[in-house]
Amino acid sequence: MKSLEELKAIREKTLAGIQLRKEDGADNVRVVVGMATCGIAAGARPVLGAFVDEIGKRGLSHVSVTQTGCIGVCRLEPVVEVYVPGEEKVTYVKMTPEMVQRIVAEHLVNQQIVSEYTIGAAE
Amino acid sequence: MEIVRSHILVCAGTGCHASNSDEIVEALQKHIETEKMDKEVRVIKTGCFGLCALGPVVVVYPEGAFYSRVTPEDAGEIVREHIVKGRIVTRLLYQETVQEEGVSSLSETPFYKKQFRVALRNCGVIDPENIDEYIAFDGYSALGRALTEQTPQEIIDIISKSGLRGRGGAGFPTGRKWQFAAAAQGDVKYVVCNADEGDPGAFMDRSVLEGDPHSVVEAMTIAGYAIGAHEGYLYVRAEYPIAVKRLEIAIRQAREYGFLGKGIFGTGFDFDLIIRLGAGAFVCGEETALLASIEGRRGEPRPRPPFPAVKGLFAKPTLLNNVETYANIPWILQNGWEEFTKIGTEKSKGTKVFALGGKIHNTGLVEVPMGTTLREVVEEIGGGCPGGKAFKAAQTGGPSGGCIPAEHLDIPIEYETLMSIGSMMGSGGLIVMDEDNCMVDIARYFLDFTVDESCGKCAPCRIGTRRLYQLLEKITGGGGTPEDLDTLEVLCKHISENSLCGLGQTAPNPVLSTLRYFRDEYEAHVRDKKCPARVCKDLLQYKITDACIGCTACARVCPTDAITGKVKELHVIDQAKCIKCGACEEKCKFKAIIKE
Ligand SMILES: Cc1cc2nc3c(=O)[nH]c(=O)nc-3n(C[C@H](O)[C@H](O)[C@H](O)COP(=O)(O)O)c2cc1C
Ligand code: SF4
Numbered sequence: 001m002k003s004l005e006e007l008k009a010i011r012e013k014t015l016a017g018i019q020l021r022k023e024d025g026a027d028n029v030r031v032v033v034g035m036a037t038c039g040i041a042a043g044a045r046p047v048l049g050a051f052v053d054e055i056g057k058r059g060l061s062h063v064s065v066t067q068t069g070c071i072g073v074c075r076l077e078p079v080v081e082v083y084v085p086g087e088e089k090v091t092y093v094k095m096t097p098e099m100v101q102r103i104v105a106e107h108l109v110n111q112q113i114v115s116e117y118t119i120g121a122a123e
Numbered sequence: 124m125e126i127v128r129s130h131i132l133v134c135a136g137t138g139c140h141a142s143n144s145d146e147i148v149e150a151l152q153k154h155i156e157t158e159k160m161d162k163e164v165r166v167i168k169t170g171c172f173g174l175c176a177l178g179p180v181v182v183v184y185p186e187g188a189f190y191s192r193v194t195p196e197d198a199g200e201i202v203r204e205h206i207v208k209g210r211i212v213t214r215l216l217y218q219e220t221v222q223e224e225g226v227s228s229l230s231e232t233p234f235y236k237k238q239f240r241v242a243l244r245n246c247g248v249i250d251p252e253n254i255d256e257y258i259a260f261d262g263y264s265a266l267g268r269a270l271t272e273q274t275p276q277e278i279i280d281i282i283s284k285s286g287l288r289g290r291g292g293a294g295f296p297t298g299r300k301w302q303f304a305a306a307a308q309g310d311v312k313y314v315v316c317n318a319d320e321g322d323p324g325a326f327m328d329r330s331v332l333e334g335d336p337h338s339v340v341e342a343m344t345i346a347g348y349a350i351g352a353h354e355g356y357l358y359v360r361a362e363y364p365i366a367v368k369r370l371e372i373a374i375r376q377a378r379e380y381g382f383l384g385k386g387i388f389g390t391g392f393d394f395d396l397i398i399r400l401g402a403g404a405f406v407c408g409e410e411t412a413l414l415a416s417i418e419g420r421r422g423e424p425r426p427r428p429p430f431p432a433v434k435g436l437f438a439k440p441t442l443l444n445n446v447e448t449y450a451n452i453p454w455i456l457q458n459g460w461e462e463f464t465k466i467g468t469e470k471s472k473g474t475k476v477f478a479l480g481g482k483i484h485n486t487g488l489v490e491v492p493m494g495t496t497l498r499e500v501v502e503e504i505g506g507g508c509p510g511g512k513a514f515k516a517a518q519t520g521g522p523s524g525g526c527i528p529a530e531h532l533d534i535p536i537e538y539e540t541l542m543s544i545g546s547m548m549g550s551g552g553l554i555v556m557d558e559d560n561c562m563v564d565i566a567r568y569f570l571d572f573t574v575d576e577s578c579g580k581c582a583p584c585r586i587g588t589r590r591l592y593q594l595l596e597k598i599t600g601g602g603g604t605p606e607d608l609d610t611l612e613v614l615c616k617h618i619s620e621n622s623l624c625g626l627g628q629t630a631p632n633p634v635l636s637t638l639r640y641f642r643d644e645y646e647a648h649v650r651d652k653k654c655p656a657r658v659c660k661d662l663l664q665y666k667i668t669d670a671c672i673g674c675t676a677c678a679r680v681c682p683t684d685a686i687t688g689k690v691k692e693l694h695v696i697d698q699a700k701c702i703k704c705g706a707c708e709e710k711c712k713f714k715a716i717i718k719e
Binding site for chain 2: 002003004007010011013014015016017018020021028032033035036040048049051052053055056059060061064065066067068069
């Protein structure tokens, strides 16, 4: 260890990985994937995996990915909900791993909702 | 470190380890692999969460779901339900956190609400075997700043202004101690950490070493810089294998990262640490005995002065602090002394860790701001005595401390207030007693301990504690006289005034404090030959009341055939034969057997 900068670099690299254990998660963005039987059958597992992957690659430590039970619109599964603090929740439907990259890039990074994937567009 | 979506924290402190937490970790990992989630979920072994009574403990993030009393068989359900489907396994949740909608934060439960974690800040939060996690929670930044931006005197000034006092028992101001050691003349100096923790029932220091070993490594290195030492010793009792192993790992990692060794942080400062194992003698926690033991000599105290700061290890100036004292140091340097002085009371700043034990619901590890009342700790955090029994006394300070009765439950926890009521802070053991505890017997128990642990170097302690013990045995055995109580007091005074070291000087405290607050119990023993709590066997008799229907169950279970009687007739106990084992009382379905 030669300098404070070196220490800071290790700190930041690791912090991203353990952010989800900090209690002050109130301003975290949450991505919630429906993982009930219907969701899993429709392919929610690879979608969840793709989110974790993509968020990890970009080091988005303020985003947590969790799963939930049946959201109630089984025909539109896999369903993913994105909660940004202070904003209305956005529901994406009929998700595939390929769609994940765009949602992460546009919605989670640039705060632009990908409207054509949302439940509004599907209905 | 990889970003994953979920962390499963499993307590791997000594308590949970003993109840199979390793197997839980294995089972969790197996199920996660089966579900092919090993890229998304990490299982992490941590230090103590504090709620040892409910161990083994497993916490799942990001939800923060707190599972208690988990078994390896539960692992599959946690993975399949919680990790795969996001359905929290309510049946395993710590009941206090169960809400209609999901779970409430752990910090809102009665057990945690009044706690404030400084020394234990990373316990149960980080993986103690991973230096990166310690760094992520600001670890080693205090050391970095100290070496590159602050002078040794500036560090000592911050510690002095923080008001931190020794957590090893006596409460000596830490900044003053560092100043003495820094001012001492000598080309070679040492930094020593006291991790002997000899108090029966205490496990605060063990938990810090198991849950956050790097905080002590960092603090000792800072101390080395502050006083001008290049070598440090950690004296840990050999009965703490997990703590020793984690310390070894921490020291190895710190060397790899260059936090120990030569030219730390690119400065000219060199420092390294050595672990020494103690064989677990209580007296080796006394500083001069501890230093003698590190040197390879017999662990016996010597008169002070000279104090270790002047003439300590290998006759060189030595700074010696307790584990918990050190664990506070990085926090103070990171957050500033001003923040630290905001916690606690005027003369006792910061927090204190207690190991809660005895007749209490939530046995475990708690850290509270100084000034918290004993009542808050016992009733709110500890959840009171189990089984609706009445609280009788709280014992702090272990064999050197005293028993605090219910009438003093509202005093704030501070060094001075505890002294003023005849107890002491001690290192943090807190044992709760209820109506079923006999206070004379408690005093006898602690004296039994000191008689065993007295090193024998000086007569007042070696002979005096034995005489005290014999008197207490006489009283609990029914042979005591009222004069014995006066003799006890005289003897106590003599021992505390004339003993060489703290062990002897404080050994009478358990007797003096119980005599002071529970004299009626002593008098019942010597005058009426009765033990009000019905503990002292020689003072009680088992009797059979009219409720007996003559089922003969008691007669059959009595090992000495002391019970006679015909079927369907009242039975009687032959007191001469009765050995008071209590077997009959347990066997009787009709509650016809009583002791009085
Ligand atoms: C009999 C006896 C046992 C002691 N045991 C311990 C112990 O287990 N741990 C400890 O830190 N201090 C213990 N002490 C206190 C130490 O002598 C010393 O005061 C303390 O470690 C100093 O550190 P501090 O200023 O950080 O509290 C004991 C003292 C006596 C007299
Ligand atoms: S007081 Fe007891 S323990 Fe201390 S030196 Fe004397 S005999 Fe040894």
